[in-house]
Amino acid sequence: xxxxxxxxxxxxxxxxxxxxxxxxxxxxxxxxxxxxxxxxxxxxxxxxxxxxxxxxxxxxxxxxxxxxxxxxxxxxxxxxxxxxxxxxxxxxxxxxxxxxxxxxxxxxxxxxxxxxxxxxxxxxxxxxxxxxxxxxxxxxxxxxxxxxxxxxxxxxxxxxxxxxxxxxxxxxxxxxxxxxxxxxxxxxxxxxxxxxxxxxxxxxxxxxxxxxxxxxxxxxxxxxxxxxxxxxxxxxxxxxxxxxxxxxxxxxxxxxxx
Amino acid sequence: xxxxxxxxxxxxxxxxxxxxxxxxxxxxxxxxxxxxxxxxxxxxxxxxxxxxxxxxxxxxxxxxxxxxxxxxxxxxxxxxxxxxxxxxxxxxxxxxxxxxxxxxxxxxxxxxxxxxxxxxxxxxxxxxxxxxxxxxxxxxxxxxxxxxxxxxxxxxxxxxxxxxxxxxxxxxxxxxxxxxxxxxxxxxxxxxxxxxxxxxxxxxxxxxxxxxx
Numbered sequence: 001x002x003x004x005x006x007x008x009x010x011x012x013x014x015x016x017x018x019x020x021x022x023x024x025x026x027x028x029x030x031x032x033x034x035x036x037x038x039x040x041x042x043x044x045x046x047x048x049x050x051x052x053x054x055x056x057x058x059x060x061x062x063x064x065x066x067x068x069x070x071x072x073x074x075x076x077x078x079x080x081x082x083x084x085x086x087x088x089x090x091x092x093x094x095x096x097x098x099x100x101x102x103x104x105x106x107x108x109x110x111x112x113x114x115x116x117x118x119x120x121x122x123x124x125x126x127x128x129x130x131x132x133x134x135x136x137x138x139x140x141x142x143x144x145x146x147x148x149x150x151x152x153x154x155x156x157x158x159x160x161x162x163x164x165x166x167x168x169x170x171x172x173x174x175x176x177x178x179x180x181x182x183x184x185x186x187x188x189x190x191x192x193x194x195x196x197x198x199x200x201x202x203x204x205x206x207x208x209x210x211x212x213x214x215x216x217x218x219x220x221x222x223x224x225x226x227x228x229x230x231x232x233x234x235x236x237x238x239x240x241x242x243x244x245x246x247x248x249x250x251x252x253x254x255x256x257x258x
Numbered sequence: 259x260x261x262x263x264x265x266x267x268x269x270x271x272x273x274x275x276x277x278x279x280x281x282x283x284x285x286x287x288x289x290x291x292x293x294x295x296x297x298x299x300x301x302x303x304x305x306x307x308x309x310x311x312x313x314x315x316x317x318x319x320x321x322x323x324x325x326x327x328x329x330x331x332x333x334x335x336x337x338x339x340x341x342x343x344x345x346x347x348x349x350x351x352x353x354x355x356x357x358x359x360x361x362x363x364x365x366x367x368x369x370x371x372x373x374x375x376x377x378x379x380x381x382x383x384x385x386x387x388x389x390x391x392x393x394x395x396x397x398x399x400x401x402x403x404x405x406x407x408x409x410x411x412x413x414x415x416x417x418x419x420x421x422x423x424x425x426x427x428x429x430x431x432x433x434x435x436x437x438x439x440x441x442x443x444x445x446x447x448x449x450x451x452x453x454x455x456x457x458x459x460x461x462x463x464x465x466x467x468x469x470x471x
Contacts, residue, residue, distance in 0.1 A: 004335050004348075058333065060260030060348030064326075065382060066364075072388070088388065096381075096389045104329065107348075111333045118294065118336065125459070126451035127295040135306035136328020137313070193332070200325070202306070202332040204299040207451065227456070227463060230288030234453070235460045237281045245273065250453065252271035256446035 001118045004110035005059035011036045013047035020197070021185070029178075029189030033113070038102055041093065049074045054106045068099045105188070105197060112192035115203055122231065124169060124221035129211035132165035132177075132193070136200035144201065148173075150182025161214040166206055170220035261330075261352040263301065263435055264344040265293065265445040274449075283340035290338035292452025293445040294345075298336040300444040301345045304436045305331035305352070324380040326351045327434075343445060347435070355434035361426045369422035371408065378419040383408055396420075 002010070014035035016023060023032070023039060036051045053070050056062035062070070075094045082092035090097050132144070144165065152160050154176045160167035167173045177195045180187035186196045193202045208219070227235070238246045269275050278286065309328035330349035337344050353359060363369050373379045381389050386396055396419060399407040408420040436444075 001337060003337065003346075004333065058348060060346065060350075060353075063350045064329065065385075069384065088391070094388065096385060107329075108332045111335055114335050115298070120291065121459075122288065122292055122452050122455050123295050125455040126292065126448070127299075133303065133306050134310070135302065135331035136309050136325045200328055200332070202302060204302045204306075205295040206299075207296065207447070223462065225459075227459060228284075228288065230282075230284040230286075230291075231456045231459070233282040233285030234288050234456050237277060237285055238453070238457070240280070241276065245276075246453070246457065249271075249273040249277060250450060252273050253446045253450040253453070256270060257443050257450055 002114055003059065004107065004114045005055045007110040007113050007117075008036070008051060008055045008058050008106065010034075011051065013037070013044055013051060015042045015044050015047060016040070017042045024185070024187075024189070032188075033109075033190060036106070038093075038098075040091070043078070046074060046078065046093075050102065050106075054103070054110075057103055058107050058110050064100070064103055067103055068096065071099050071102075101198060105194065108194045108199075108202070109188070109190065109192075112190065112194060112203065116192040119169065119220075121221045121225045121228070125208070125219045127205040127207055128219045128221075129166055129168050129206040129214075129216050130174070130203045131206050132201050133204050134200055135202045138198075138200050142196065142199070147177060147182065147184060147195075150184075151176035154181040159216060159218075161216055164214055165201075166211070166214050166216060168211065168216050168218070168220055261347040261349065261355050261435060262344055263297070263347075263441055264342045265297065265441055266342045270442070270446070286340040287338065288456070289449050289452060290340070290343040292455075293343040293448035294336040294338050296444040296448040296451075297343060297345050297441065298334060300436050300440060301334050301347065302331045304440075305334065305347070305434075308434065343448075352434050354428050354431055356430065356432070358430050359428045361428065363424075369406075369424060370426045371420040371422055372426065373420055374407075374418045377410075383420060 012035055014031070014037040016027070016037055017040055018026060020039045023037065036047050036054070038047070038050070041047060050071065053062065053067045057064065057067045072094050080093060082094060086092050088095045088097075090101065092098060148165050151173050152162060155172040158173070159171035160173040175191040178187055178190045178192070184196065188194060188196060193199065195201065238249070281289070305327050309325070309331060312327065326349065330347050330352045333349070334345060334347045337346070350359070361370055371383050377390060377393060383396060394410055396408040397411060397416070399409050399416060399418075401407065406422045407418045408422065409416040409418045
């Protein structure tokens with residue numbers, strides 16, 4: 001399975017002179033998902049440097065502060081000067097706010113994509129739902145209950161809980177949140193977190209029993225999916241140990257898990 | 259630096275040890291893959307919980323938290339193979355869950371700067387010109403027999419912002435990650451769910467084959 005660093009390494013730099021709103025309006029989300037980009041950043045070499053730094057941040061080889069230093073050093077070396085009067089603002093490529101936004105958005109997006117891609121039939125069967133949880137302080141939290149409500153309404157609460165930010169992994173609510181259902185314009189167009197710029201929300205999986213207790217029933221796994229070679233080996237090994245072995249194993253695991 | 263919680267369950271119980279010994283690498287990989295999701299969820303929820311409550315340094319200085327633990331929760335990821343399941347937290351701050359971490363200045367820097375004031379919290383001296391330039395420049399204050407300070411000049415007084423240290427050792431803090439028992443519980447729960455799901459799907463497949471005959 002791809003790690004977040006692999007996902008970043010597989011992207012292509014996309015130089016653009018568009019601002020955030022222009023990017024959102026004019027470039028398809030699936031192209032953005034496969035690109036390294038930043039608003040009004042047309043310098044390909046800087047995007048290359050950014051990609052290298054982001055890959056190392058996602059793997060843990062580089063701390064955020066060192067990443068910030070590296071990107072700022074690149075900009076200084078290139079002779080970059082922020083727009084007059086915009087020093088320190090989000091439009092200044094060398095500002096802390098801008099670099100931190102790039103680091104958070106890209107590292108979080110790669111982690112979200114890796115989590116979404118890591119699903120297989122057994123995982124979907126045993127852990128069929130996601131819960132959206134807050135992971136990080138923010139001075140002015142967004143109104144996530146309103147976003148959840150609007151996204152839920154827009155998909156008629158298809159496979160989604162109303163009173164908790166939880167939904168089956170294949171619920172259309174995730175794409176609706178990413179698309180800003182209800183008119184939210186700060187979203188990233190992805191069906192995985194972060195759903196919006198500077199968002200501190202992330203996914204944690206819910207086991208089947210907990211999902212069912214929330215009224216989220218069934219599994220996103222196709223019921224007729226063939227057994228994988230690993231599953232076949234697992235079943236064969238359980239059977240080879242004779243009758244009673246599987247129930248002993250289950251009892252032992254239940255004892256640890258409880 | 260990362261914090262990695264790797265789990266192998268080859269000797270956890272007699273039956274699991276026996277299964278582990280006889281199972282093919284593909285079968286073991288399936289079992290470990292099944293433990294990824296609950297382990298990752300456990301670690302993310304744990305770090306998210308800490309991020310919501312643990313701001314002691316920031317609060318002590320009256321500053322805004324830097325969000326390091328929240329970043330760690332959002333960026334954690336899992337992997338597995340035929341030998342183990344691993345959750346990786348790409349965060350130097352969380353790496354001390356499993357060991358003491360000694361921080362040395364990276365050349366050409368010669369000191370580690372510890373913040374003493376809310377204006378300095380979450381901002382390094384090298385970042386100062388970018389983020390705190392409106393407050394004025396920092397001045398180096400040598401102190402005989404003591405660690406030097408970086409200070410701001412305010413209203414004819416020196417306001418210490420940082421103390422400069424040759425090295426900093428952050429002690430191991432196991433509470434930054436879930437306990438070994440919690441990790442084992444989550445992994446076992448995932449393996450259990452995998453075995454049950456595989457058995458159920460195997461029965462379904464057998465029934466379907468029977469139905470076709």
